[in-house]
Amino acid sequence: MANNQNSIKNTELDGRMSRDVESVIPKKRQDVLKWYGWGYKDSKFYVKDGMICFQGDQYPLEGCQLPYFTEWVRKKFDIIVNDRNGYPKMPESFPQPTINQSFVNAIKDSDISLSSQGEDRLIRCHGQTLHDIYLLWKNAYQRIPDFVVWPKNHEEVNRIVNLAHENNVVLIPYGGGTSVSGSITCPQNEHRMICVVDTSQMNHMLWLNKENLTVCFESGIVGQDLERELRKLGLTVGHEPDSYEFSTLGGWVATRASGMKKNVYGNIEDLIVKVKMVTTRGTLERECSAPRVSSGPDFNHIIMGSEGTLGIVTEVVLKVRPLPPVKRYGSLVFPDFDSGVRFMREVARRRCQPASVRLMDNEQFEFGQALKPIKGLVGNLVDYFKKAYVSKIKGIDLSKMCAATLLFEGEREDVHRQEALIYEIAKRFNGFPAGGQNGERGYILTFVIAYIRDFALNHEIVAESFETSVAWDRCSALCKNVKQRVRDECKKYNIDFFLISCRVTQTYDSGCCIYFYFGFRHTGLERPVETYEAIECGAREEILSNGGSISHHHGVGKLRNKWYKKSVSETGLRLYESAKLELDPKNIFALGNLIPEETTDGVTSKL
């Protein structure tokens, strides 16, 4: 069998080189993480005495009262916030599991950690889309995984995949559970037994090569754990997607993730040297770890973006970099969004991007300002003078202005040179520096903003983000047209209170990544999530018609699979299908990502 051959070829590693990593997320993840929403259990927005506050000692906003934000919510959504608690309770009964006895027996015999408890199954039946969370709150899942296994290493994954293949059991690889494409959402029409493969227990740093600046991690390592361990050694991978507190390396690979600091460190495809994926036909892995190889199509790219449909990623060799000695924040203010976009385009043209540069529109700028915690008199005075300076002296219309946040990393001289150049370019587009503090807050808020979704849901507001990438010449038009489309759609559904906003988060030689926030108050609407999805669907149609992509980094999943064929062409689709047929002939990785499910019977699915 192919697998046996593979295990013979395996090179034996010196186990002493492997480091155990103690994860912030325990094996029983519900002890620390919310089962019904985003993030840590103890971190959330809440209302006290009519004012929105935030708690969560992981974050700088911990213990802050947010009067501006309270006011902003009132104005934007016509809502007086209250301390109602609509958060769901853990159900007492769970959908009946489908059990494939011979698979279960074999797993039990092979010393692999497992659970068939309802709670363990339920909390792994979803990702973090609005749809996922809404169903969870309504306890509306018909089908949840039947079984959870925690493999300890590559060998155990191999065994699980072989057993599942033999017994025709569906496997769902599960890392951090942060997917926002529906990719790990339990397929509701699957008749076979569904087993979740939780990779959290394979999170070792297997080895580090300081000469090559490469490191090998098991795929279950959580982003923040990975960075913390490397930082202790004076190193960094520098991959920081907004989910990096909770998402895992394996998930990054499977979705083709992108990090905030990709300008310095690269996206996941630039960071990967080698990757191992267990399929039903054996392990797929490029043999050589040389930096670049001309050897036919690069099969690393079959693994990246496979979204769990072809196999399970087990080990990844990544590039690491020395920690930068200097890290500085900055911000810029532009009179309008278009000037900002022209600035971004020029920066990309000159290829002088700092580690991160993000441009936000006026809506988001205001929103960011609203999240400022309460200040003393002096703070407010300073703010007053700043505002006066911007509007009176610089003559900028506060309702049109937009801002860019900047993050510089590197050697001191390099950072200085970069700063000078960036500010010089900004000047040419009527932008001017607005201080490091504003910039820093922008980045810090990134991780806090994710918690707003659950708070909003509790206040009859459905909100989510979606993203795309687009060529430079279509960037401004896309932003404008998509926002207009959303406004039109809202009108169609009689939605009065909503937020649509965008920002340019990444720049490339030929284009950029655009991130949209959209949320609306659904009071009185019968099917809020369906309405949201319909509007988002319209927005995506608009994106595609404006030259935007199906996704820049969230992936296709189930949410966007109807556009996959269009995205890769008929021929491309057939190529993917034949790869799927070769690597997973029984469709045990029946996640329904990339290609829409057409029949409900897994065995005779369209493959």
Added chain:
Amino acid sequence: MYGIGSMLRKTGAFFMRRSFSSDDDLYWDIFREYVQSLVRSYHIGVEFFVEGTRSRTFKAIPPKVGLLSMALEPFVMGEVGDVTIVPVSVSYEKVLEEELFVYEMLGVPKPKESTTGLFKAFKVVQKNFGKMYMDFGEPISAREYFSGKDIDRVSRASVTAHVQKLNKMEIQAVKDLANEIVVKQQEGIVITTFNLIAIYYSFSQYVGNEVKLAYLCEGVEILKSLFESLGANVATNGKSIQYDIMEALEVHHNILKLNKGTVELITNGIDFQPIDPKRLKGFPLSKETMQTAVPIMSLQIYINPCLFWLSNLSYAILGALGITHEASTFSREVLQTTFNELSAIFSSEFILEDNFDKTFKVLIEIEVFEQLGDFFIFKNNHISKVILSSFAPFMCIYLQLADTILEEFPSSQFKSQEVLKTTQKRVEKLLSSTEKSYVHNYCLALDNLQVAFSSFTKNDCFEQLENGDFKVNGGNLSSLRQLLQNYCQLLPFSFQPTLKLISKL
């Protein structure tokens, strides 16, 4: 040893702990890095003894693979293109520690090494130790040796070298290579005249012949041509055999002497000092036993290096003896089965390539076997008896050990050390008895008993319990004893006359 360590270091030598079992990771990692740096970057080779320790029996011992695998890792991991291994054989006409080794084999511990001891030893070197030979074998290329074997350098090279270690198959391949090296070293060993004398003298004793000088010359000549036909380096000059014998006897005057044209074993030359029995590693043997055993064992250890060439022949001869005991002819296939059976029993004893085809061919050449149509007849001629006589003491050792265990520990647990002591005790008793038994003075040798013990373990005669003790496992040991006994009964000579002869002296 004061001063000696630094002196040796200055010559480029390095020290190494003997035991790999220690859990001192830091030591072994540094050591490994040092050795591998030498392999990767040093312009001169590293010389070491693949057997890793002294062989007191003068027989090759199973190689240790620790250092060798360390040295080969840079090749396996793709850090060097090849590693060249040159098997070097060093043969001494007379070994410095000869007497010391014999005593150690009987259980007398070696004196502690010291610098003063070293200076005293310089005096010993003044004596005549004869010649020393060095043979440099054909270099073995690791790349060529491993090509086509289970070593996948390509996938190794895709991962950082220092985070990897050899897998089971690679370690097995290194073990095979180490064995191959030891085989090549044995091939390179020079067989000296005294080795031939030792074989022929012992044989004569077993068959009860007096050893006149002329008779010995004939024997040495027969053996010289036998070894040469086997491919061995023989030091004896065919044109001056008698001179060579005289010279050899001169060097080994502590073992054999020429008395009025007759060669005799020296049994009264031992200055036997009483030893504290607590320090003994074996059974406290009597002075009389020691006095007979020491010279006979001294003689045996000069036979031992020759067994590299003679044991395969002996297996075939023994096999043929067994088969033709009941039938007049035998087929090649049946003989091969018996050959393999014997070869398995003694596989821990001798490091060989069990080459049946070559063995068979040689035995036909020296007319021990004769072809008759599809079958063969066994001619129990002179040379076949001589060959067998060199090997027979080993059969006795295995038989005596099996006997001891089955008689003394039939159902109880035992440790290897106590079994060895008990065997020595029983052997001592048998040696002094006049009853016919298959016993030889060499059966007292602890080193050989230990190897026999391991061989029994390997052949599933024992099971090892959790506390490390052993227990007889089923009927394997009894069948092995029966087999050895049957072969011993067929031997065309007995060891008893030797003893009588010696007691007469």
